[in-house]
Amino acid sequence: MSKGVNDLADGPNVVIWDITYACPLRCMHCYSESGRRGSRQVGPDDLLRITDAIISLRPRLVTLAGGEPLLVKGVFEVADRMSRAGISVIVYTGGWTFRPWMVDELARVCRRVTVSLDGPAPEVHDRIRGRAGSFERALRALELLDAGAHRQRERGEKAVEFGIDCTVVRGNADHLEAFCTDIAPRFPELNSVEFCAAVPSGLASRVGFVERELLSDEQVAWLESDGLRRRLRSLTPSSVRVATTGNLELRMSPAQLAHGPAFRAVQIEPDGQLRAMPIYEGTVGSLLDEPPQVLWERAVARWSDPFVTEALSTAETMQGWADAARRIDYRFGSDADRDRIDRREAFPAVPVASARAVR
């Protein structure tokens, strides 16, 4: 066992479970290519077996993402089981499938709900999210959460905690202030707004996307600057936490790992396959077949694989990171992954007009 594995023997502190690849949206930057591939969703028994395997890894935090987690029958039982085991659970949603009855369930079973919103107006958000009407649906979800949190507080109950997550690309980078001045004040119970740079993963690793929508190095530096953070916070109601990140820790480059295991995360695919490295293709086995700790150790070993180390040694720029991501995906992805990558539409993706027909 390498030194790195010994250092990481406690297991991951964060688990990202893409619990389904089904999704009603068609985002240009989708890391998981959801909605454009089979859902790989498992049945209720295996859902709970994967849940228990994740719990046995004793992470501090589990994010239920996808795909659209709220499409999964049984997602509330999954979140409840994890929360009862002392794990913080965050549920991500695009808001399209959000229903009023979900507010009380989410307050009961998770720590926070995060609604993805990529623009302060439909023309920005719907273009990035690939479906006309998605801005209105996301705002409707935020309205329901806001009203629900207010109601719960008045009843003396635990109020649902909710936030907004914006994936920052070139097409919305000029609109961040409007989230603070136009969107946040509409929801008095809102807890947070987070601006997170798109990373070159999945559809966001396509050459055309990298050239036209992935932030440049200068834009990432700007997104992470104290000056921008101060400016955005000054524009936002003081009750709302504002954060920005360039997401650079997701690179997992040799230079970063040399500083120690600051980022101990694993990503799980819908059917329990555990990825060796979050955001990159390539799995090391299934939680349904092998002990979770064995898979974790196998994943950590991948981080120092010579191919990975060599590929990521050039990932100091956004362009270099994207090149490295494509190489790693192709090297470690399965035959099915490579086939999917080969068949990807070139960017620009489906225009909004034709995305209307998506069901």
Ligand code: SF4
């Ligand atoms: S909401 Fe968008 S980014 Fe999220 S899974 Fe669906 S298509 Fe992908």
